[in-house]
Amino acid sequence: MADTVFGITYNGGVIIAADQSNGRSILTYQKNLDKIAKLTDYSMMGVSGANSDLVQFTQYVSKNINLYEISNEGTKLSTHAQANFARGELATAIRKGPYQVNVLIGGYDAGKQGAPGSVSLYYLDYFGALHKVKYGAQGYAQYFCASIFDREYKENLTEEEAIKILGKCILEMKTRFMLSQPNFIMKKVDKDGVSVLSFGEDPADT
Amino acid sequence: MPSQRSPPPLEFAHGTTTLSFAFQGGIIAAVDSRASLGSFVGSKTTQKVLPVSSHILGTMAGGAADCQHWIRALKKEALLHELTEDGRRMSVARASRILANHLYALRGYDLSVGTMIMGYDDHGINSKDDHDTRSSTPYIYYADNTGLRIQGDIFAVGSGSTFALGILDTEENRYNLSVDEAVALGIKAIRHATFRDAYSGGYINVFLITPKDGWRKVYTEDIARNPEIWKALQTEINENS
Numbered sequence: 165m166a167d168t169v170f171g172i173t174y175n176g177g178v179i180i181a182a183d184q185s186n187g188r189s190i191l192t193y194q195k196n197l198d199k200i201a202k203l204t205d206y207s208m209m210g211v212s213g214a215n216s217d218l219v220q221f222t223q224y225v226s227k228n229i230n231l232y233e234i235s236n237e238g239t240k241l242s243t244h245a246q247a248n249f250a251r252g253e254l255a256t257a258i259r260k261g262p263y264q265v266n267v268l269i270g271g272y273d274a275g276k277q278g279a280p281g282s283v284s285l286y287y288l289d290y291f292g293a294l295h296k297v298k299y300g301a302q303g304y305a306q307y308f309c310a311s312i313f314d315r316e317y318k319e320n321l322t323e324e325e326a327i328k329i330l331g332k333c334i335l336e337m338k339t340r341f342m343l344s345q346p347n348f349i350m351k352k353v354d355k356d357g358v359s360v361l362s363f364g365e366d367p368a369d370t
Numbered sequence: 371m372p373s374q375r376s377p378p379p380l381e382f383a384h385g386t387t388t389l390s391f392a393f394q395g396g397i398i399a400a401v402d403s404r405a406s407l408g409s410f411v412g413s414k415t416t417q418k419v420l421p422v423s424s425h426i427l428g429t430m431a432g433g434a435a436d437c438q439h440w441i442r443a444l445k446k447e448a449l450l451h452e453l454t455e456d457g458r459r460m461s462v463a464r465a466s467r468i469l470a471n472h473l474y475a476l477r478g479y480d481l482s483v484g485t486m487i488m489g490y491d492d493h494g495i496n497s498k499d500d501h502d503t504r505s506s507t508p509y510i511y512y513a514d515n516t517g518l519r520i521q522g523d524i525f526a527v528g529s530g531s532t533f534a535l536g537i538l539d540t541e542e543n544r545y546n547l548s549v550d551e552a553v554a555l556g557i558k559a560i561r562h563a564t565f566r567d568a569y570s571g572g573y574i575n576v577f578l579i580t581p582k583d584g585w586r587k588v589y590t591e592d593i594a595r596n597p598e599i600w601k602a603l604q605t606e607i608n609e610n611s
Contacts, residue, residue, distance in 0.1 A: 191535075
């Protein structure tokens with residue numbers, strides 16, 4: 165709940181932003197954690213939840229996707245397929261040993277034979293609920309930023325406009341949220357793949 | 371699922387202060403030596419720095435038995451790695467990941483482990499494939515019983531950690547300290563933590579890891595026998611007798 169993760173789709177891409185703080189009880193362990201994991205070259209997963217489950221779940225999903233691709237003659241899984249796989253794993257685990265993570269999966273799918281590609285953003289909670297959305301947030305950020313998204317979002321945003329909206333959300337969290345989250349990392353996915361747009365502090369090695 | 375209607379929790383050896391930080395001259399690990407069973411001091415002479423390999427150390431915080439067992443298991447795997455991989459030492463990242471994966475698998479079983487796995491290996495920046503050349507990038511990983519594993523330049527773990535961090539974080543220019551100054555900083559931080567934290571005390575032990583020579587113990591002091599404190603105590607004893 166304490167992790168801030170939000171995402172927004174725009175014309176040609178998806179951006180996911182997350183805070184970089186990591187701590188427990190009254191201590192902050194680090195301020196440069198990267199909570200947005202790369203799944204494939206064209207998809208990423210922003211994660212809110214325990215660090216252990218963040219690492220174990222994202223690596224489990226991305227490596228299984230990779231395994232599927234190399235076992236099936238390079239067939240690429242669409243973002244929709246990746247999100248449904250992740251969702252299935254969360255749902256299976258919930259009554260055994262739950263992964264306590266709430267995630268946003270964003271990805272770009274190239275069009276067939278030169279047709280324009282499409283972007284998608286999926287909201288998954290730790291029970292395994294799956295919902296395709298145009299914008300979204302996880303954790304307490306939902307309470308602070310939902311109204312900002314609702315007001316500012318429109319179809320076919322440009323990348324600059326999308327970044328601006330996320331900037332407003334980040335500022336709102338810094339202003340109103342009681343936990344200190346000084347650093348945010350932003351990543352985008354578009355036709356050129358996953359790239360880092362900005363970060364507050366250079367992310368730590370994993 | 372584990373932990374349903376389990377017997378009442380056992381009393382562990384819990385309270386501690388351990389810290390480590392990287393600086394230009396290497397990695398410092400400083401620890402206390404008190405093992406507390408509730409309010410009883412179970413041991414004044416616990417070894418809270420546990421070697422994993424010639425160039426990697428682990429620290430103990432939380433349940434003493436859990437830490438000792440799982441870091442010993444890690445030491446075994448690191449040695450096996452060296453023996454089967456043609457003398458190449460296990461990297462700090464791999465060692466910490468092996469431990470973190472064990473702890474993640476056992477996360478419903480009420481283990482209590484908060485450890486720092488730190489050292490040098492052949493895999494950092496400026497390293498070459500020839501395994502006689504050591505990389506000079508220090509690595510410190512914090513791993514705990516929740517399965518958390520994170521890398522950083524400075525950590526403090528245990529009931530006295532916040533007191534130690536107060537000393538460490540307010541040292542300007544920490545990276546550029548000389549070896550003597552860095553050792554002194556580690557001592558100061560542990561001493562301040564043991565002063566304020568009831569569950570830390572005993573001896574201060576400080577270790578230094580360098581890329582060339584691996585780890586060695588560089589300082590040990592019985593806090594109770596600290597000359598100033600001892601002198602004050604003796605004066606008091608003499609006055610009262």
